[in-house]
Amino acid sequence: MKSTGKNIYPWAFGTSFLILTGLIGFLIFNTYKLEDKNYQIGQLNRIQNAYGAVIMDDKIFPGGDAIFQTTLVPCLPKWYEKKINKSADADQYGNHCMNGFLDQMRRQQSLDSIFRRIVHQQGLDTTLVYLFHFDKLEIYNARDRAWTTFYALAADDRAGLISGKLKRGTNNNRVFQLSVSDKNPIPYRFTYSLYVDYENRGWRLVQRMMPVFLLSLACIVVIVLLSYRTYRNWINQRKLADLKTSFLNHMRHEFNTPLTTILISAHSLIDRETGKDDKEVAQLGRIVERQAKRLKAYFEQVMGSVALQEQEAKIVSVSIDRLTQQILKELHLRYRGEIEIQYEPLAADVEMSLDEDYYFSILDNLVSNAIKFNDNSKKTIQFSWELQGHHYNLKIVDNGVGIAVADQEAIFTAFYRGKLSGNKPGLGLGLYYVKSYLDRLGWTIHVAGGKSGSGTIFYIYMSNVAFNGKR
Incomplete structure (x- = not known):
């Protein structure tokens, strides 16, 4: 696909340049003919x-x-x-x-x-x-x-x-x-x-139209230079993108290998828990395993934020209610014992065009944040639907620490951490992912609730006609 793009771009540039040059030449020629007709x-x-x-x-x-x-x-x-x-x-x-x-x-x-x-x-x-x-x-x-x-x-x-x-x-x-x-x-x-x-009528006409000729020539030169500059920038960007992709793949391999080795070694230490000394070793192994998992999660988040720009949406038409239930069941199994996930299904069968991986990541990050930024002994998050006009909106309510009003505009910025997040671990990328995926789908998100301990309410507006349809 990339090779096809590289081949098409020069042809598109050349064709556009020839068409534009021909159009300018046609206009100049007709101007000359009109000037010749009305001259003297x-x-x-x-x-x-x-x-x-x-x-x-x-x-x-x-x-x-x-x-x-x-x-x-x-x-x-x-x-x-x-x-x-x-x-x-x-x-x-x-x-x-x-x-x-x-x-x-x-x-x-x-x-x-x-x-x-x-x-x-x-x-x-x-x-x-x-x-x-x-x-x-x-x-x-x-x-x-x-x-x-x-x-x-x-x-x-x-x-x-x-x-x-x-x-x-x-x-x-x-x-x-x-x-x-x-x-x-x-x-x-x-x-x-x-x-x-005049004996030199043609030359006199050319002199009279010289400003038009020079301006047209200058326009063509500027267009050529700008197009060439754009083309060179595009080539450089493609090279940088290819280099970045290669770097990310290399970094994933280089980091995952030692992290996986550390996790396997830590798990081996935990399995040796028999004697007193072994119990202490096993406890240290659990600490190493926990911190290695944490480091691996951070690394995947950072790599994900960079790789997000290279991803392309794979749009499919699905039943939004059935897909939401499947994702929440999977998240329930993943976060069993950490949070209670509640869902009010749709009364009607509604199909929407979306990327299933994007939608999974959106819900996953919202549930993960509801767990991380929550001091209650019983953590809950509830998903429900609201009908607004001809479009359905997804409402998400949790009982976490909430988001301060002053932070609500910037909370979707990469690496931004709100005032109420305290010393909670994290890189500030969860809601950035959510906003990025929503932008790719043409959806929007609104956050409500600004008091400490009052929880957070998110509204996802699935109102982009190009990506939505009610059946």
Whole structure:
């Protein structure tokens, strides 16, 4: 299981990092596209308005209409007839007409001076460059009652260049796409576009988005460092946990072996009780045996408090009443003659999901404390059930020394001993175990009673829906 976890963690980290990086990259890309779309939109609108005022009564540029009338318009009727009649030289004739027309437009255009004047008048950036581009020529087909494209050039086709130094026209830097039309001698429509941009538009956009890029890069670096640090910490914790488990197992073996040897030797001394000298030896053997058992119990408690963090709950669904009776019968046999254990069984059959070992340890520690911290000659502890809403609570009452009110908040802390515990032997781990097991099960505990000699009342609230169910 541990090996599987070690293998899954790097894959989970790598997958999460790739997903996160892809998401950030996707957001940056879309931000770039949006920035590219809206870049210099204010300047483009001002250029469009100013250009419209310049060529209000002409075509493309002042004097452009005359070029249309002398160069392009005379060719249109013949071109139209060839096209409609599907003449073999229709396209060749059309290319000849358009090439001559576009060449004439390039030679006589005044767009350079117009653009510089617009830039100056509008106070725009003088590093802007432009591109006037022919898009298509359409002629109205009276037979089909539709516009037919006779000649067209793509935006990146330099053959359609009329004027300008801009190398590439796109939808994002296009100021407008206009069509000029006339009915004579036949209906035609001439479409062209104006593009305005910086030569280094891409680099300008990158510079403008540099804070976003740097912040995103910084976030990715921080996430990588934190994830790597987390992964390294996790690896170190696993190593420490494995080392701790190995140490605990080694310590149990090293301590249990001599303690077991001492107990066996003490028991052998007790069995030799025949003569006077042997009786004294046997008495010393009983002392050694009693103290060895006490030392072994303390050692197991300390080892248990450390190993508790490594335990995993084994949740099963059981009848809480039958399980409680079985545990208390076992504890009755274990502590026979030391305490009277009373139990009021449930009237209904209720199933709960819990860890049986946890539940046994909870009851065992409560009974053990009721014996240890009790000065009465007849020690008693009573278990009963209370129904609160849809959940059952276990009530535990003993006749021991009680727990002072000032100690009730801290009594479940490891190695804490209350004021009323006096010089009783113990390490202060019993109620710590109880609280730890209850936390693992999602249950809570409340303590009542604060007067010396009045006993203690515990309430265990089994109210966690995820672990409880009434049948």
